Amino acid sequence: MKTPCLEIRYETLVGNTRSVVEFCSRYGVEVWGVTKGCCGMPEVARAMLEGGVAGIGESRTANLQRIRAAGITAPTLMLRLPHISEAPSIVEQFDMSLNSELATIEALNSAAAALRKRHGIILMVDLGDLREGLWPDRVLATAEQVMRLDHIELLGVGTNLTCYGGVIPTEANLGLLVRLAQQVEQMLGLRLRFISGGNTSTLPLMAAGGLPAGINMLRIGEAILLGTESIHRTPWPGTRQDAFVLHAEVIECATKPSVPIGTTGEDGFGGHPVFQDRGLIRRAIVNIGRQDVLLESLACIEPGMDILGASSDHLILDVTHAEHEVRVGDIVSFRIGYGTLLQAMTSPYVCKRIV
Numbered sequence: 609m610k611t612p613c614l615e616i617r618y619e620t621l622v623g624n625t626r627s628v629v630e631f632c633s634r635y636g637v638e639v640w641g642v643t644k645g646c647c648g649m650p651e652v653a654r655a656m657l658e659g660g661v662a663g664i665g666e667s668r669t670a671n672l673q674r675i676r677a678a679g680i681t682a683p684t685l686m687l688r689l690p691h692i693s694e695a696p697s698i699v700e701q702f703d704m705s706l707n708s709e710l711a712t713i714e715a716l717n718s719a720a721a722a723l724r725k726r727h728g729i730i731l732m733v734d735l736g737d738l739r740e741g742l743w744p745d746r747v748l749a750t751a752e753q754v755m756r757l758d759h760i761e762l763l764g765v766g767t768n769l770t771c772y773g774g775v776i777p778t779e780a781n782l783g784l785l786v787r788l789a790q791q792v793e794q795m796l797g798l799r800l801r802f803i804s805g806g807n808t809s810t811l812p813l814m815a816a817g818g819l820p821a822g823i824n825m826l827r828i829g830e831a832i833l834l835g836t837e838s839i840h841r842t843p844w845p846g847t848r849q850d851a852f853v854l855h856a857e858v859i860e861c862a863t864k865p866s867v868p869i870g871t872t873g874e875d876g877f878g879g880h881p882v883f884q885d886r887g888l889i890r891r892a893i894v895n896i897g898r899q900d901v902l903l904e905s906l907a908c909i910e911p912g913m914d915i916l917g918a919s920s921d922h923l924i925l926d927v928t929h930a931e932h933e934v935r936v937g938d939i940v941s942f943r944i945g946y947g948t949l950l951q952a953m954t955s956p957y958v959c960k961r962i963v
């Protein structure tokens with residue numbers, strides 16, 4: 609095996625998708641699979657489609673290009689607000705996009721006119737998480753302006769929560785989204801196809817029976833990819849948490865002290881590390897570092913191994929209490945969270961292996 613290596617389990621992703629899609633369908637909600645956590649890896653998109661998602665959501669045009677180049681023709685949704693300078697490629701590649709700025713929507717309209725196309729949009733509403741979205745009192749006026757654009761189709765309203773502000777979806781905040789959708793429909797005399805009620809963090813509200821009627825779409829990444837909900841990061845029922853496993857190789861293993869010797873200053877990243885004195889310990893170094901992983905989003909699978917810290921290319925473990933004696937050349941495997949998934953997928957130094 610080439611190391612370091614991110615193992616990607618295709619059938620686990622299909623199974624996780626099926627489980628989430630089936631659960632949501634009981635509430636009349638369709639699932640769009642979000643591939644941005646894996647740099648738009650085509651096989652991941654394919655697994656999600658095989659598992660029954662209605663379409664693919666991506667946050668970057670470069671990722672979607674890879675998906676299209678692999679021959680995947682499913683409906684696509686741009687998740688990040690488009691930037692005006694990329695309007696032509698958004699319209700060319702994506703069937704629809706999430707939007708909050710009229711100037712951008714006008715640019716999409718011009719780009720769509722040039723391509724003799726219509727581009728669908730979902731107007732994003734900020735319900736308090738303070739990332740993207742129109743403030744609720746701006747929704748009606750903006751929807752009215754959008755209706756004047758010949759090459760734009762207003763397909764719905766949506767929101768995104770628990771991403772920046774950590775705001776949890778509730779009957780109250782998502783209820784406001786549904787009411788705004790109804791007002792838009794009444795005022796403009798149309799029927800909105802989508803009321804898009806958020807991401808993985810909306811699943812627990814659904815399970816508790818609190819999803820307001822009318823929400824009919826979710827955009828799901830984490831619950832499918834990692835099998836966790838994103839409020840407390842507990843396992844999501846019916847999914848597996850091991851669709852991705854990271855493997856690294858031991859490049860040194862020795863018995864050394866647990867506290868540095870000598871006067872200490874800053875570490876390689878400007879931090880001032882504190883060390884717990886565990887006496888003499890077995891220390892293993894493996895061949896990944898901060899360039900490939902997010903330390904807070906990584907855990908050894910084998911019991912008795914602890915992550916002590918990392919520099920850019922070295923991850924240091926305490927393997928004193930490992931179940932087997934660790935030697936140079938051994939492979940150590942890690943469970944990963946969203947931060948490490950993103951970073952390992954982005955790092956060209958980590959090989960990706962689909963099994």
Ligand SMILES: *Cc1c(COP(=O)(O)O)cnc(C)c1O
Pocket residue numbers: 642644667687688706768806807808809827828829830831838
């Ligand atoms: C990333 C993202 C999602 C998916 O979020 P998960 O928590 O991974 O389910 C949905 N919508 C938008 C706008 C996003 O940026």
